[in-house]
Amino acid sequence: xxxxxxxxxxxxxxxxxxxxxxxxxxxxxxxxxxxxxxxxxxxxxxxxxxxxxxxxxxxxxxxxxxxxxxxxxxxxxxxxxxxxxxxxxxxxxxxxxxxxxxxxxxxxxxxxxxxxxxxxxxxxxxxxxxxxxxxxxxxxxxxxxxxxxxxxxxxxxxxxxxxxxxxxxxxxxxxxxxxxxxxxxxxxxxxxxxxxxxxxxxxxxxxxxxxxxxxxxxxxxxxxxxxxxxxxxxxxxxxxxxxxxxx
Ligand code: MN
Numbered sequence: 001x002x003x004x005x006x007x008x009x010x011x012x013x014x015x016x017x018x019x020x021x022x023x024x025x026x027x028x029x030x031x032x033x034x035x036x037x038x039x040x041x042x043x044x045x046x047x048x049x050x051x052x053x054x055x056x057x058x059x060x061x062x063x064x065x066x067x068x069x070x071x072x073x074x075x076x077x078x079x080x081x082x083x084x085x086x087x088x089x090x091x092x093x094x095x096x097x098x099x100x101x102x103x104x105x106x107x108x109x110x111x112x113x114x115x116x117x118x119x120x121x122x123x124x125x126x127x128x129x130x131x132x133x134x135x136x137x138x139x140x141x142x143x144x145x146x147x148x149x150x151x152x153x154x155x156x157x158x159x160x161x162x163x164x165x166x167x168x169x170x171x172x173x174x175x176x177x178x179x180x181x182x183x184x185x186x187x188x189x190x191x192x193x194x195x196x197x198x199x200x201x202x203x204x205x206x207x208x209x210x211x212x213x214x215x216x217x218x219x220x221x222x223x224x225x226x227x228x229x230x231x232x233x234x235x236x237x238x239x240x241x242x243x244x245x246x247x
Contacts, residue, residue, distance in 0.1 A: 023149035026236075028201050031084040031116045035066060044124040048214045058119065061211050065111030065185070084189065091192030106193065108183030114166055117187075117205045121240070122238040123233035132234045136241040138204075139152070142176045150179075151229060154206070156180040158225045166208040167225075169237075170200030170215050171209040171244045181208075203240035 003175050010140040038058060043051035076097055079087045087109045093102050131147045133139060144150035144224055150169075158167035162183040170188040180188055180198040206228060213224035 013119060026240045027084065027117050027203065028240065028243045030082040031113045033066070033070065033080060033083055035113070035211055036116060036119065038119055040122070040124050045122060045231045047185060048230045049122075053211075053213065053215045056215075057207075057212060058115075061090045062112070062115040062119075065108045065115065068104065069108040069112050072101060072108055074100045075104075080171060082117075083109050087187055087190065088189045090190055106190065107185050110187050110190070113187055114185055114205060114207065117202060118207050119237050121204055121233050122231050123236075127232045128233045128235055130234070132238050132241075134238060136234075136238045139241070140176055146166070153179050154204075155222075155225045157208055158208050159179060161208050167206045168202045169197075170202045171241065172197075172200040174225075175245065185240040203244060204237045243244065 042054035046125045090106055140150045165181055166227050168188050170178050172178050178200055186194055188200045188202045217224040
């Protein structure tokens with residue numbers, strides 16, 4: 001894995017091909033600057049994530065991040081096709097990017113990328129294997145001992161995040177699987193902005209902003225985290241892992 005320079009702002013093209021409802025592109029192949037269609041109906045994740053939360057989260061919250069990201073790009077006269085490349089290079093933006101603009105790109109580029117990742121790894125209950133198989137299963141076994149232990153480590157990261165943020169499973173540059181949590185809309189791929197030892201390419205992410213669960217779970221984040229495992233699309237997480245570790 002190489003840390004790429006600010007490719008997206010140089011006007012790179014979208015990597016990852018065309019989205020279809022059956023096959024979303026792996027995260028490491030890019031996040032385009034539009035709202036990808038969900039691969040399921042808003043009510044399809046019930047009872048674990050309710051339809052009203054899904055609609056608001058996707059159509060209002062996520063759309064707002066994307067709109068503000070596009071506004072920031074316009075303001076800076078910047079071009080970007082791939083939001084994932086953009087956020088990976090935010091530590092060293094072009095000289096024309098003011099600190100205020102960098103902050104906006106971090107918050108709203110992160111918001112757009114993080115939510116796109118989140119939708120891509122969700123699926124209606126019963127549609128996915130209960131856990132990873134193959135190489136990711138082996139890697140989790142090696143790092144955490146068992147899937148259940150991994151889940152408890154991940155849940156602890158989600159619970160420990162004070163206020164708004166995310167929990168992640170990422171692959172570090174040295175190949176190690178890491179569970180981390182980021183504040184606000186930071187992403188593990190924002191190397192230099194997140195701690196070095198926590199920098200990696202995410203393959204699984206969980207939104208723990210209250211807007212992700214408050215309508216159904218109110219202050220019971222733990223219940224939301226536990227329920228969420230029922231709608232994780234392990235097939236896609238495995239594909240994310242395969243792409244990242246093939247480099
Ligand atoms: Mn959210």
